[in-house]
Amino acid sequence: MNKQQLVEQIKQKKTFLCVGLDTDIKKIPQHLLSADDPILAFNKQIIDATAPYCIAYKPNLAFYESMGVKGWISFEKTIEYLNSNYPNHFIIADAKRGDIGNTSAMYARTFFEQMNIDSLTVAPYMGEDSVTPFLNYEGKWVILLALTSNKGSHNFQLTADADGERLFEKVLRTSQQWGDSNNMMYVVGATQGRMFEDIRRIVPNHFLLVPGIGAQGGSLEEVCTYGLNSECGLIVNSSRAIIYADNSEQFATAAAAEAHKVQQQMAIELQKKGII
Numbered sequence: 001m002n003k004q005q006l007v008e009q010i011k012q013k014k015t016f017l018c019v020g021l022d023t024d025i026k027k028i029p030q031h032l033l034s035a036d037d038p039i040l041a042f043n044k045q046i047i048d049a050t051a052p053y054c055i056a057y058k059p060n061l062a063f064y065e066s067m068g069v070k071g072w073i074s075f076e077k078t079i080e081y082l083n084s085n086y087p088n089h090f091i092i093a094d095a096k097r098g099d100i101g102n103t104s105a106m107y108a109r110t111f112f113e114q115m116n117i118d119s120l121t122v123a124p125y126m127g128e129d130s131v132t133p134f135l136n137y138e139g140k141w142v143i144l145l146a147l148t149s150n151k152g153s154h155n156f157q158l159t160a161d162a163d164g165e166r167l168f169e170k171v172l173r174t175s176q177q178w179g180d181s182n183n184m185m186y187v188v189g190a191t192q193g194r195m196f197e198d199i200r201r202i203v204p205n206h207f208l209l210v211p212g213i214g215a216q217g218g219s220l221e222e223v224c225t226y227g228l229n230s231e232c233g234l235i236v237n238s239s240r241a242i243i244y245a246d247n248s249e250q251f252a253t254a255a256a257a258e259a260h261k262v263q264q265q266m267a268i269e270l271q272k273k274g275i276i
Contacts, residue, residue: 021046049259051086054259059093098122119140121145148188172199189218190212224273230275236262238262245257
């Protein structure tokens with residue numbers, strides 16, 4: 001999915017919601033545990049219920065890798081289900097990969113060739129040669145960690161050098177030499193508030209993947225106030241608040257209701273900006 005197609009989906013569906021598939025075998029409804037693949041059964045119902053209200057899905061690899069081979073099978077089948085049934089939804093593998101060049105090339109092959117995923121989160125700490133292998137795939141996206149929502153983000157990301165440039169700003173500026181707004185996005189946590197203004201001064205046209213609304217306490221309205229650009233430029237993720245909205249047999253209906261609620265809020269923000 002290219003940038004224009006992504007923008008068109010946002011306008012058509014009046015939403016920039018990404019549903020995070022952080023599926024924990026210990027949290028899914030008990031009645032699903034008798035299924036051959038409980039994780040896949042849960043994901044399918046969540047996807048079917050929330051698809052009208054979102055433009056993207058983001059499975060977090062840690063939740064699948066924690067189950068070993070079975071988890072990887074569930075992950076692959078979830079991707080196959082999305083590609084087969086919801087081809088207009090953007091798929092983000094939240095894997096935070098990044099290593100020396102030849103290793104990154106193997107990670108890129110895994111997610112972009114073997115699994116046909118649209119985008120991958122990548123840690124930029126090791127520099128250019130750890131990121132560029134992911135950028136060699138036309139039509140695929142790299143989502144670099146920039147300014148995250150966790151408390152520990154302040155340990156390094158806000159540290160300034162002698163010239164006053166903070167580390168996240170160096171990531172944003174330096175990475176412009178590697179890719180552009182057609183193949184690179186950035187992770188910026190919803191809890192960062194007015195810091196979005198600083199980010200938009202450096203990357204006004206890039207899409208930002210924004211985790212942290214809902215369970216993590218980020219404000220959608222604040223994110224939109226400081227982060228929206230003329231094309232939207234945001235993919236806002238919500239995981240736990242949607243997929244674990246209910247733990248009964250009606251869990252998918254509850255998830256749909258939560259996703260719809262967020263979609264309606266997003267439609268208002270898009271209208272205020274004149275995007276729709």
